[in-house]
Amino acid sequence: MSTEKRPQSGRPIRQGPGHGPPGGMMLPGEKPKNFKANFKRLLRYLKPRRNRLIAVFFAAILSTVFSIVGPKLTGDAITELFEGAYGKLQGVPGAAIDFGAIGQILLLLTALYIFSSLFSYLMQYIMSTVAQDTVYDLRQDVNKKLEKLPLNYFDSRPNGETLSRMTNDIDTIGSTLQQSLTQFITSIVMLVGIIVMMLTISPWLTLIAFVSLPLSIFVIQPILKRSQTQFANQQRSLGELNGHIEEMYTGHPVVKAFGYEKKAVTQFEKVNDELYDAGRRAQFISGIIMPLMTFIGNFSYVLISVVGGILVTQRAISIGDIQAFIMYSKQFTQPIMQTANIANIIQSTIAAAERVFELLDEPEEKKETATVSLERANGAVAFENVDFGYGDDLLIHNMNITVTPGQTVAIVGPTGAGKTTLINLLMRFYELKGGKIEIDGLDTRELSRSSLRKSFGMVLQDTWLFNGTIKDNIAYGKTGATDEEIFAAADAAHADHFIRTLPEGYNTVLNEEASNISQGQKQLLTIARAILADPPIMILDEATSSVDTRTEVFIQRAMNRLMEGRTSFVIAHRLSTIKDADLILVMDKGNVIEQGTHTQLLEKNGFYADLYNSQFSEKVAI
Known part of the structure; x- marks a missing residue:
């Protein structure tokens, strides 16, 4: 597996309280390249749940309709109360407040709000299951896809990007389905319902309410554009600040060692000031929006009240209807703003879905045509006329290597010579462009990848340990390993002593980066894991590079015992460690230019001899 270091994409910056625009308004997010196609594809994930979605749709309609009728009934109750009280004051015979009728209206109103709440709960409950089932299927598909992707996919992309697609993007889809979709339905129904109710009360008052809408847009639009620019500056500065802090804390020993503290603080203050200035401007400009909207809304309410009062005096409308209409007019802008906000969210969601679908559409590993199963290899390896390149240009040309069972093969050469590439081809992480590789006379393409890779044990220069106990990390090399086997493997790797000196011994839990043990100790654990696996073929990629000289001697002895009777491939930079290789x-440059034993290669006085002697020279020509 390639050990080349690649940049990792950082964690996404989440916008916390106080960092966004007011009123729940969302700034334009990332837009998809092909909205229509990706929207249809996302709908296909919802298709198996269409019956539940229909139920959500009707529940949303009923919940919203019941709540919309509420202000009208409240107005009717106020009208009943006013007319009874007014008639009594005017001395109208038999005039009185009809508390029975008011009570019936209030009971009906209570029932409507109860039903509205019940249907709203039902809608949210069903939609949450739909959303979680959908993202569950998406995660399953992505996980299956990752298992089928070739190694060159991971080598050509930062790991953080793939993780972001599987976690953040799918979470975005789930959040939108669970919250925004139901909000969108209810907002549309509420908008239509409010318009209908306002028109039934008074077309003239409805016209006044409509006039305030374009006025609000006209006033707010230029402010919103400036606000978006400032919020973009704020997010950029926030990203710079987070990046600077992460660099300074992860590289804290280097900062201390080179006396960079003052420069780091100066740089922090500069970026922090930029963030403060951008945040202050963004919050100030966006803070103007709500007061302006409130002013225009209040102006609209005044006009409605004045005109409504005139209509009441003319007996064209009841006083309760005025009250209901004012309530409707206050609610009128809410669904419009929600719909506009959700439109932005949907754009971002489809963009997230597009990123997930791009991952799902990546070319997969070449399908297996396995016809033979390899139980336990003897260890004979042959490269016959092998050609390979990562792109169109070939890196390896017509390579021929023959390794007999039990041989120790050392692979040496300068950086970029193709040493790790050769191992990747042997493990079939990449497919050949020409020729073939055989294990015990069997073409590796005729074997299943899992059967082939079970024949290999690997100890890489870059250690890989997971969050768990030391015992679990060693046991990863063999399914069902007993404690005795684990202890024996650790002892053979000269790791048993240091493990037992830890407070919890073999039950010591390693953290995510295994930073609670040294780099050399990590390497000892990976060597113990390989010893436990007991494979017929070993691959050692500079396995002792991270340990001290004394420990290296012990490990070399353990490795020599481990490699007895096994075919071993050793990638080495310190040529003194592979003198005894067969x-x-x-x-x-991708080719095997010399091969033989240490003595034979020195006698040739060629490339290997120059490479070997350069390690002991006081001055090396560059």
Whole structure:
């Protein structure tokens, strides 16, 4: 597996309280390249749940309709109360407040609000199951896809990008389905319902309410554009600040060692000031929006009250209807703003879905045509006329290597010579462009990948340990390993002593980065894991590079015992460690330019001899 270091994408910056625009308004997010196609594809994930979605739709309609009728009934109750009280004051015979009628209206109003709440609860409950089932299927598909992707996909992309697609993007889809979709339905129904109710009360008052809408848009639009610019500056400064802090804290020993503290603080203050200035401007400009909207809304209410009062005096409308209409007019802008906000959210969601679908559409590993199963290899390996390149240009040309069972093969050469590439081809992480590789006379393409890779044990220069106990990390090398086998493997790798000196011994829990043990100790654990696996073929990629000289001697002895009777491929930079190898392959620019034993290669006085002697020279020509 390639050990080349690649940049990792950072964690996404989440916008916390006080960092966004007011009133729940969302700034334009990332837009998808092909909205229509990705929207249809996302709908296909919802298709198996269409019956539940229909139920959500009707529940949303009923919940909203019941709540819309509420202000009208409240107005009727006020009208009943006013007319009874007014008639009594005017001395109208038999005039009185009809508390029975008012009571019936209030009971009906209570029932409507109860039903509205029940249907709203039902809608949210069903939609939450739909959303979670959908993202569950998406995660399953992505997880299956990741298992089928070739190694070159992961080598060509930062790990953080793939993680972001599987976690953040799918979470965005789930949140939108669970919250925004139901809000969108209820907002549309509420908008239509409010318009209908306002028109039934008074077309003239409805016209006044409508006039305030374009006025609000006209006033707010230029402010909103400036606000968006400032929020973009704020997010950029926030990203710079987070990046600076992460660099300073992860590289804190380097900062201390080179006396960079003052420069780091100065840089922090500069970026922090920029963030403060951008945040202050963004909050100030966006803070103007709500007062302006409130002013225009209040102006509209005044006009409605004045005109409504005139209509009441003319007996064209009841006083309760005025009260109901004012309530409707206050609610009128809410669904419009919600719909506009959700439109932005949907754009971002489809963009997230597009990123997930791009991952799902990535070319997969070449399908297996396995016809033979390899139980336990003897260890004979042969490269026959192998050609390979990561792109159109070939890196390896017509490579021929023959390794007999039990041989120790060392692979040496300068950086970029193709040493790790050769191992990747052997493990079938990449497909050949020409020729073939055989294990015990069987073409590796005729074997299943899992059967092939079970024949190999790997100890890489970059250690890989997971969050768990030391015992679990070692046991990863063999399914069902007993404690005795784990202890024996650790002892063979000279790791048993240091493990038992830890407070919890073999039950010591390693953190996410295994930073609670040293780099050398990590390497000892990976070597113990390989010893426990007991594979017929070993791959050692500079396995002792991270340990001290004394520990290296112990590990070399353990490795020598481990490699007895096994075919071993050793990638080495320190040539002194592979003097006893049965075969040394000298690689340069993707080709094996020399091969033989240490003594034979020194006698040739060629590339290997120059490479070997340069490690002991006081001055090395560059």
